[in-house]
Amino acid sequence: MSPTRATLRAAAFASLILALTTMSASLTAADKATDSSKLPGAVKIDEYNDQSTGKESPVGGGSLTIRYESEPKILNEILDNSSVTQYIMSYVSGTMITRNAESFLMEPWVAEKWEMEDRLVRKDKTEVRGKVTETAEGFSVKPYDGEAVAVKKEDAQEVLRGTIMTFFLRKNVKWHDGKPLTARDVEFAFKVIKSPFLEQPHITNYYADLRSCEVLDDYTVRITNEKQYFLAIEMAGSGFYLLPRHVFDPEGKLTGDPTEEFMKAFREHPTHMRPIGFGPYMVDSWDKGSKVTLVRNPNFFWPEKAARIEKVVFRFITDDVASLQALKNGEIDFIPRMTTPQFYEQTNDEEFLKKFAKGKIYYPNYGYIGWNMRKSPFDDKAVRQAMNYCLLDREDFLKKVYHGDGVIVTGPQYYYGEAYDRSITSPAYDPKKADEMLMEAGWFDHDGDGLRDKDGVPFKFELLKYSAAADHPSNQMSAVMVENMKRMGIEMTVRQLEWPTYISNIEKLNFDACMLGWTMSIESDSYQSWHSSQTGEQGSNHVGFVNARGDELIMASRPELDDARRHQLAYDLQKLIYDEQPYFFLYCRPDYCAYRKNYRGVKLYRLRPGYDLTEWFIPKELQQ
Amino acid sequence: MRSYILKRLLLIPINLLGITFIAFGVMRLAPGDPAAVIVGSGVSGQMGGKTPTREALEKWRRDHLLDRPVPVQYVHWLGKLCRGDLDDSYFFKRPVLDVILERVLVTICINVVVFILIYLMAIPIGIYSAWRPYTVADHTLTVTLFVLYSMPSFWTATMLLLGVCREPAPSLMWLGFLFLPYLLIAIYAMDAAPTRGWKTGSFLVVGVLLPAIFVSLLVLLCWAGQQAMPDRPVQLRFPIGASESHEIDALSTIVMILHRGWHYTLPVFCLVYGGFAFLSRQMRAGMMECVRQDYIRTARAKGLPESRVILKHALRNSLIPIITLLGTLLPALLGGSVIIEAIFGIRGMGLLIYEAIINRDYPIVTAEVFVAAVLTLVGLLISDLLYVLVNPTISYDKAAS
Secondary structure, three states: OOOOOOOOOOOOOOHHHHHHHOHHHOOOHHHHHOOHHHOOOOOOEOOOOOOOOOOOOOOOOOEEEEEEOOOOOOOOOOOOOOHHHHHHHHHHOOOOEEEOOOOOOEEEOOEEEEEEEEEEEEOOOOEEEEEEEEOOOEEEEEOOOOOOEEEEOOOEEEEEEEEEEEEEEOOOOEOOOOOEOOHHHHHHHHHHHHOOOOOOHHHHHHOOOEEEEEEEEOOEEEEEEOOOOOOHHHHHHHOOOOOOHHHHOOOOOOOOOOOHHHHHHHHOOHHHHOOOOOOOEEEEEEEOOOEEEEEEOOOOOOHHHOOOOOEEEEEEOOOHHHHHHHHHHOOOOEEEEEOHHHHHOOOOOHHHHHHEEEEEEOOOEEEEEEEOOOOOOOOOHHHHHHHHHHOOOHHHHHHHHOOOOOEEOOOOOOOOOOOOOOOOOOOOOOHHHHHHHHHHOOOEOOOOOOOOEEOOEEOEEEEEEEOOOOOOHHHHHHHHHHHHHHHOOOEEEEEEEOHHHHHHHHHOOOOOEEEEEEEOOOOOOOHHHHOHHHOOOOOOOOOOOOOHHHHHHHHHHOOOOOHHHHHHHHHHHHHHHHHHOOEEEOEEOOEEEEEEOOOEOOEOOOOOOOOOOOOOEOOHHHOO | OHHHHHHHHHHHHHHHHHHHHHHHHHHHHOOOOHHHHHHOOOEOOEEEOOOOOHHHHHHHHHHOOOOOOHHHHHHHHHHHHHOOOOOEOOOOOOEHHHHHHHHHHHHHHHHHHHHHHHHHHHHHHHHHHHHOOOOHHHHHHHHHHHHHHHOOHHHHHHHHHHHHOOOOOOOOHHHHHHHHHHHHHHHHHHHHOOOHHHHHHHHHHHHHHHHHHHHHHHHHHHHHHHHHOOOOOOOOOOOOOOOOOHHHHHOOHHHHHHHHHHHHHHHHHHHHHHHHHHHHHHHHHHHHHHHOOHHHHHHHHOOOOHHHHHHHHHHHHHHHHHHHHHHOHHHHHHHOOHHHHHHOOOOOHHHHHHHHHHOOOHHHHHHHHHHHHHHHHHHHHHHHHHHHHHOOOOOOOOOOO
């Protein structure tokens, strides 16, 4: 299940999603003119602020201080994947294209447009680039910038669609030091993330399929992906932040791939303490242990999307009590993540509500109880299905403990995304039905000791849970489950472990049932957590879900570039998974936030990080 | 004496070898996998994002020798240590020494101030209550100190945060609340004084001068602290984070130091009161022991003035337990308090080692244990040597004994 309160490192690994979505939160005036309420992720402006008239026009000026729990190790998004670094850098640096937080589609950023082309591989291993259409004799391959080439059927080996992506960069983008941003900078960043000496195994793994990056001219780059993959455009276009080559390699010595010494120098480069980017904000200062101050970039390349607030300060306050106090004192203006008691109990006085708006931010996540499908009793589908009726009254728990904030999910994709089938709903809590199902599966109390048993083995299991603060709702949840199970004649015990120990137990598949959550992107590749090849130790399919039809659906959806068809495959997979019940699905839960009502233009998106400070502004009359 | 010091110095490396080996082993025997935490994916309770492959994790473990037996790892670590290299942190991916140096300064500064304050207050109070035991003043002190000693610092810190870090600032009531038991002590102290002149003197010092200094210091700190925000009226309140505002560059040096003081007032207070209560009880007990001794009676019988009896003859002997405690001070200087640092947002050594343990950042933990071990051993040696200084009957010299 998803924690409402983050620990020091909380959200550190949600970085990918963060990196991909932050910049996309901007909307042009033109976009706003179109009917944005029809977009899948549409949200209202100033939804939680009753002082907004909706008529204020954006003006520059003012400042905003935002609280973060932890401090960056280093201000480079490649070398530090903590969420705070990713978030700060999303304002300072950026990617070629971004994902719009309301339409969930890719849109231009540094690259004003891009071409996706197919690749036809001939039997002699040579390749042809262009849009591939089938003709009577074979294939016709038409590149966007040239004449069509015909390839005979017997010469062609395979067609890989959408694997060649050509990005056309804007010519007016400047780094904060005034130097122009060119295709060479893209190439440099590409070389860095592909370098085996980067010492960031998760990045090296993630970009493994990106094959090459060619500089066509100063403002055109072409990235080729090895395989046909629906996320290829995301990896290539918005997967990595651009790096100023002239800073790290001023003499242009780097012609081939970076050497080990070069990467060592890169990792330790002093610029990472005060990075140079091209984004709407520039790093002004970093007071170690205290805060990072950003100032508006006056020379931002896209005036319509430039920031309005003059100064943004990221303050690092570890303690939750201290941060709420700082908000009340006026030392900070925005807390993006509050605890449930803070949101519902400690901030209800009139004075607080007069000054601050409280909002909810949904992001792709869900919680679940995972059943270890390798072991009895959860190797039996009927038992898992029975659990779906009796483990927890989800609706009741949501209402009573979470104040109704959240949605019950039935599948592994994001509830508000388009790959999620909302027609599959969760059944009501029904212990009677569960009882019938367990009876049918042979689990009933043969020996009269009050516990169900089968073949002489009593129904007992242990729920592995990470330890959380005493008032954390996950503790209440496990307590309710124990009680419910007792009523069903099942003995459930709870073992709490601190996170590192917990996760190494999960990796070693050493559990009966586990309480966990996933943080995803708007549409995730199910391969990692549901494919049968990932069931080994340290695999993400820790519950051991093995299903031939499931594998087929996953493998079919990965190269599927057509959104509608891929979503259909995702729906089918969701249906299959929900029927198999490898997880007891719980909720997709929002984060709670509070900000000063002076700020307008605030949109709380349904994608990480859920807000874009460049849109926020303070009406002139509220600026001191 | 010289041979004793030499012997002790030679023993230090052997002790260190044992301590570090145990520390090294214990950390690595603890469950949890650094590769999974540091390289792998994992928000507490949530997984997601980019995950490394199994091969990448294996490679990471190989690169950091985690696939080898613990003794082999230890020998490697020892080898590096001999070359002055404390290894690289897994989490920060930088040399451990750099990370520690970055964090250690603030902890040392706070702790130096804390220790000076503790000793400055605890010793006179301890002497006083031992000199006039079982009087009303002593009882009031005892109760007050026990109350202070039993207040957990995390609770006090949170209460202060809610009470004193408010804007608009709270009224002066809270100061008065603190002042009440103090006034009581002052009045009774006056009562215990032998002559009329002493009575007035002690009341003026304890009841008026000291509180006046204390209050004016607080006011001064608040004034200096709020110089960075000149547009607001100065209030008797303290900041939430212990980190300085960077606007202070414009202030003069003295104001800047006071400004820092303002930021560290609350954490320092939270760290001082517990230790101070404890130490003054220690001091009182040691002193009580001494004033009962025959040589004190002899000194008094000789007609020595009371001040000389107490401050020279009794005090020197009663310092022995205090000096023993002093031996543990050196490592404590670098230790830092996890709770106070977390609440007041001080990025010091306490938080560093806490995070390192949570993240299974072995190099940092081992390095901190190593440094603490060195300092403990040196501190013990120093305190053993100081015994000779305060008590001439203790001698490590065979010839002299």
